[in-house]
Amino acid sequence: MNVLAIDTATTDLVTGLVDPASGLIAERILKDTRAHNEMLIPTITELLEAAGMAFADIDAVVVGCGPGPFTGLRVGMATASAVGDALGVPVHGVCTHDAIGYATTGKVLVATDARRKEVYWAAYEEGKRIDGPEVCKPAILDTVAGTDVDAVIIPANLAAQLPESLRALPTHSAGPLPANLVVVADLQAQPAPLVPLYLRRPDAKEPAPKPRSSALSEVTK
Structure with a gap:
């Protein structure tokens, strides 16, 4: 079983391929990078090439769901969901801190x-x-x-x-490792919906609603 592990909840970009039975296959960890959005897919592609695999060889995905800042966290979770949907494989979310605390x-x-x-x-x-x-x-x-x-x-x-x-x-100092992300995931369970652990409102604010147009009022009468 080949599990793709992803975590973007910290400043590090963490990716890895793990066989739950035998352990780590390969990993790519980019330290202290803020370019999660630009680097995640290229890093996963490089990871697969280094392991002699293709996306089709992935059997499951595990992703860190935080806690983490809104922008970085959603990159990893959205990518994990997209990979899972495209391949038709399960996606399991875990608490990022659990992967750090596990060891x-x-x-x-x-x-x-x-x-x-x-x-x-x-x-x-x-x-x-x-x-x-x-x-x-x-x-x-x-x-x-x-x-x-x-x-x-x-x-x-x-x-x-x-x-x-x-x-x-x-x-x-320590960060989440791909092998530990997979260990703390319950791969035998039915995956639950991915829920990001923001723990507070995101930095980005939603725009205030625009005043209702008088023309629109006429149409909806």
């Missing part, structure tokens, strides 16, 4: 950049999510998530914004 031991906080000077966070114990995901300022993460943890996974550029109680703990 951890003990009690760990996982935080990612939410922009607007905030972080998305979730708490894990032995790789299983026990709280979250939620969004908050990094400076109050100890208040909302607690300090009964052994380590914090957070982007390096945000670690200094943690409260002192959490800065005293081991911290390191």
Whole structure:
């Protein structure tokens, strides 16, 4: 079984091909790129070529559904849906933080950049999510998530914004890996509709409704 894994919920663009029985086949991870929309399909194409495969060889798709910023997150989810529809294969959504927290031991906080000077966070114990995901300022993460943890996974550029109680703990940066995205997905279950975890309103605002035209009023009388 060949599973295409995609995640665009963070600044990294994550793609991979995984066989659930034998593990990772190939992966392409573009670090700290904001060009998810421009790079995702070319990266998937390159990934398939490197593995000696074609789109027709994909049996299922797993995609990270966030939490993540609106613009980047929808790129991965829309692409996953399009690939699934075109190939007639199932598409499974997973929480991006679950793929990060899966490989951890003990009690760990996982935080990612939410922009607007905030972080998305979730708490894990032995790789299983026990709280979250939620969004908050990094400076109050100890208040909302607690300090009964052994380590914090957070982007390096945000670690200094943690409260002192959490800065005293081991911290390191990590992102979702294709193999872990597939591991946390229930590939045997009927796929549920993809639901993005935005956790707040998107940055982009809908345009205000235009005033009703007097001419239109005449037509609809």
